[in-house]
Amino acid sequence: MATEKAIVDCLVNEFGYPKASLFNRVVAKDNFIKQAKADSKQRSKFNDNVRQVNWLFLIKSDNTNIREGKLENIDFKEIDYLHIELKSKEEIQSVAKMVFLALPKPAVLHFMWTENGKNKHRLVGAEYGMNAKKLIPKSIHYSKVIDSSNVDLAQEWLNFNRQPQIDLAALYNNLLKSIEQFNFESVHGEKLNSRADVLTINATIQNIEITIQKLEAKAKHTKQLNQRIELINQIRKLRDNLMSIKAGEDE
Incomplete structure (x- = not known):
């Protein structure tokens, strides 16, 4: 089943994701398990914790007018946005790593689960490297939990239209920084005032x-x-x- 309309509308209308890049197709969980070459333990964790994966947005030049880019020899010809509905939040890190290993191109992962009848969200991105001509995550950046208590702050930092759009590489790299800015302000209650990375x-x-x-x-x-x-x-x-x-x- 495709991602529900309320989630799509929120991402398009409140978080600025381009409607022209909407894809919203279910991806079989076995595809990630096979591509990541998961062992039996990893397969069990994935199946036990993931309810469904939707390829929600396919962000590329011809549907955003943002040109392709390159960062540290990594080509950013498109960015996949996956909406991952969880049964449990306990294995987010292992699930994220498996998904990044399975995908051959840069991606944003949007995890969602339910606690006490309310939806909770985390946005996840990766810094990439190459190993034997294969794209691999060098480090993974996880947002703090997003819910009704901090959605306004999330919109401030994680809105698609507020990221520099020089090219797709710059867009993606700045989204990682925005995740960290959002995390800092979520924890400390103030914006980070620094020239440091x-x-x-x-x-x-x-x-x-x-x-x-x-x-x-x-x-x-x-x-x-x-x-x-x-x-x-x-x-x-x-x-x-x-x-x-x-x-x-x-x-």
């Missing part, structure tokens, strides 16, 4: 926060006063660094 900032913040948690736990159980003071000083410096990064100050 937003694709690395959230990972840096997360690593610092994990380090702080470990040092705090260590300080709590350290009996020697000098060691505890040293740990507290390290934590203070990391917190200052964290505040500088969030404020977009140059290090």
